[in-house]
Amino acid sequence: MAGAGGGANDVQWCFSQVKGAIDDDVAEADIISTVEFNHSGELLATGDKGGRVVIFQQDIENKSQAQCRSEYNVYSTFQSHEPEFDYLKSLEIEEKINKIRWLPQKNAAQFLLSTNDKTIKLWKISERDKRPEGYNLKEEDGRYRDASTITTLRVPVFRPMDLMVEASPRRIFANAHTYHINSISVNSDNETYLSADDLRINLWHLEITDRSFNIVDIKPANMEELTEVITAAEFHPLQCNTFVYSSSKGTIRLCDMRASALCDKHSKLFEEPEDPSNRSFFSEIISSISDVKFSHSGRYMMTRDYLSVKIWDLNMENRPVETYQVHEYLRSKLCSLYENDCIFDKFECCWNGNDSVVMTGSYNNFFRMLERGQRRDMTLEASRECSKPRQVLKPRRVCAGGKRKKDEISVDSLDFNKKILHTAWHPEENIIAVATTNNLYIFQEKVN
Amino acid sequence: MSSENQESEAPLEAGEEKQDSQEKDANPVKAEEAKLKAKYPSLGQKPGGSDFLMKRLQKGQKYFDSGDYNMAKAKMKSKQLPVAGPEKGLVTGDHIPTPQDLPQRKSSLVTSKLAG
Numbered sequence: 001m002a003g004a005g006g007g008a009n010d011v012q013w014c015f016s017q018v019k020g021a022i023d024d025d026v027a028e029a030d031i032i033s034t035v036e037f038n039h040s041g042e043l044l045a046t047g048d049k050g051g052r053v054v055i056f057q058q059d060i061e062n063k064s065q066a067q068c069r070s071e072y073n074v075y076s077t078f079q080s081h082e083p084e085f086d087y088l089k090s091l092e093i094e095e096k097i098n099k100i101r102w103l104p105q106k107n108a109a110q111f112l113l114s115t116n117d118k119t120i121k122l123w124k125i126s127e128r129d130k131r132p133e134g135y136n137l138k139e140e141d142g143r144y145r146d147a148s149t150i151t152t153l154r155v156p157v158f159r160p161m162d163l164m165v166e167a168s169p170r171r172i173f174a175n176a177h178t179y180h181i182n183s184i185s186v187n188s189d190n191e192t193y194l195s196a197d198d199l200r201i202n203l204w205h206l207e208i209t210d211r212s213f214n215i216v217d218i219k220p221a222n223m224e225e226l227t228e229v230i231t232a233a234e235f236h237p238l239q240c241n242t243f244v245y246s247s248s249k250g251t252i253r254l255c256d257m258r259a260s261a262l263c264d265k266h267s268k269l270f271e272e273p274e275d276p277s278n279r280s281f282f283s284e285i286i287s288s289i290s291d292v293k294f295s296h297s298g299r300y301m302m303t304r305d306y307l308s309v310k311i312w313d314l315n316m317e318n319r320p321v322e323t324y325q326v327h328e329y330l331r332s333k334l335c336s337l338y339e340n341d342c343i344f345d346k347f348e349c350c351w352n353g354n355d356s357v358v359m360t361g362s363y364n365n366f367f368r369m370l371e372r373g374q375r376r377d378m379t380l381e382a383s384r385e386c387s388k389p390r391q392v393l394k395p396r397r398v399c400a401g402g403k404r405k406k407d408e409i410s411v412d413s414l415d416f417n418k419k420i421l422h423t424a425w426h427p428e429e430n431i432i433a434v435a436t437t438n439n440l441y442i443f444q445e446k447v448n
Numbered sequence: 449m450s451s452e453n454q455e456s457e458a459p460l461e462a463g464e465e466k467q468d469s470q471e472k473d474a475n476p477v478k479a480e481e482a483k484l485k486a487k488y489p490s491l492g493q494k495p496g497g498s499d500f501l502m503k504r505l506q507k508g509q510k511y512f513d514s515g516d517y518n519m520a521k522a523k524m525k526s527k528q529l530p531v532a533g534p535e536k537g538l539v540t541g542d543h544i545p546t547p548q549d550l551p552q553r554k555s556s557l558v559t560s561k562l563a564g
Contacts, residue, residue, distance in 0.1 A: 019562045019563075020561050020562050020564075021561040021564070029558075030560065030561055030562075032562075046560075046562060048560060048562075050558075050560070052559075052560045054560045054562045054563045074562075074563045077559060077560055077562075077563040089509075090509060091509055092509075179505055180505075180507065198501075198504065198505055199505075223502075226501050226502070226505075227501075228501070229501055229504065229505070248500075248501065278477070280477045280478060280480075280481045281481045281484060281485075281491075282477060282480065282481065283477075285500070331476045331477055331480075332476035332477075332479070332480060333480070334477060334480040334481075334484075335480040335481075335483040335484045335487075338484060339484075339487075438561070440562055
């Protein structure tokens with residue numbers, strides 16, 4: 001079954017679908033800022049810079065056949081956040097959706113949390129496929145009937161109607177963050193979640209919007225002493241008392257909420273010692289962790305820094321158990337990457353369903369599949385040129401210097417404006433969603 | 449994965465070549481750092497330190513002084529207020545921000561093209 005392909009099978013990836021406009025002139029609002037499958041993989045949500053959320057649904061009909069092709073079609077779309085201006089602080093608050101996290105499904109409706117820099121919202125997405133008909137006082141179109149014409153009483157009945165998917169904001173969690181929210185994470189207890197900004201992490205109850213608990217605060221008494229910020233945070237998938245947060249200095253701290261109310265003191269500190277001879281102006285910048293994700297098993301966690309992906313065993317703090325180079329050829333381009341700000345790009349990473357393969361994005365619309373057990377890696381490209389139905393993706397190669405072989409692309413030809421920052425992997429199947437600047441690509445495992 | 453797989457160097461033939469490329473391997477970052485220092489000599493006593501973080505924490509800050517604005521309006525009753533250049537986001541120097549300069553803060557009522 002797909003997803004279990006530990007390494008014995010060579011998974012071949014095929015183009016399945018692409019969403020979004022073809023034209024090169026990208027409006028800022030259309031820039032995709034987050035991509036997330038729900039827990040079953042049936043729904044795929046995207047957020048963009050314009051504050052909009054689009055949810056796609058997997059076409060269920062085909063699922064009766066094992067390993068069949070499935071399609072994702074638009075299910076719902078809504079404006080989650082609007083631009084705001086904080087007059088007191090003279091601060092513009094972007095409507096860009098930084099993160100979306102789904103809640104596990106409890107009833108017929110679906111719930112997700114979406115957040116911009118300052119405010120988190122809980123959205124309920126529900127289906128309506130019946131409506132009451134036969135009101136006494138109203139016509140079917142809503143106009144009120146003339147009361148004098150009503151002589152009999154009838155009971156309205158529910159009749160089927162065309163499916164309507166409605167999204168409504170059920171909770172608004174506001175005013176708890178001075179700095180910019182970078183992460184939200186739902187706890188395995190299904191009642192609480194955390195939100196993290198540059199300096200603080202807050203714990204919320206999903207039902208309570210007027211208060212939250214501060215559980216991490218790394219703001220120094222004197223801001224001149226500020227040396228690191230929080231870059232990402234996540235709850236452990238199984239242990240409701242455990243969470244981790246990563247920093248701009250390349251460290252990850254694991255905290256246990258049972259230890260104390262304020263978790264400023266970590267339970268574990270994960271840090272790989274740096275070789276002092278390698279220290280340079282760029283060291284700290286490229287060591288900044290842009291994403292941290294627990295494995296589904298909860299035994300490992302993965303971090304993404306500018307040039308590499310590291311897998312950590314939670315039982316070992318002094319170094320990662322695996323390190324994968326994403327685009328090592330950029331090491332000799334750091335000067336220009338600093339000048340064009342690309343060195344600050346925040347790439348995300350994700351695990352496949354059984355934690356055997358990890359994926360992360362790169363430049364030139366390339367993305368990397370890193371197979372753990374086999375120590376194999378593959379570079380693929382999301383492009384309109386490889387977008388014929390079921391077209392198998394050919395592995396790509398980058399030539400760092402010296403002789404460029406045929407089919408290789410040289411580092412200097414890479415387009416650094418085409419970055420894949422956000423990717424997501426279906427929790428059970430080999431279906432991946434890859435976001436380029438303004439397009440969403442869906443790839444699937446080749447099915448014979 | 450963790451070693452030199454992606455650095456597709458041309459196949460090494462002589463011992464000398466190998467040594468050269470090893471040196472290059474060891475110091476591509478140092479070479480880049482030297483390039484940067486040559487271009488921006490005043491850059492960073494604190495590499496990657498507070499300056500970056502401060503800039504990051506202050507993202508989105510706009511500055512407006514109603515006193516300045518009204519004074520400028522009063523002084524320049526007869527003259528035009530200086531209009532913002534093409535870079536509306538940057539208000540610098542003598543230019544006083546005016547309501548015309550503020551970017552339109554309407555939310556996008558257009559449906560996302562992903563849903564189109």
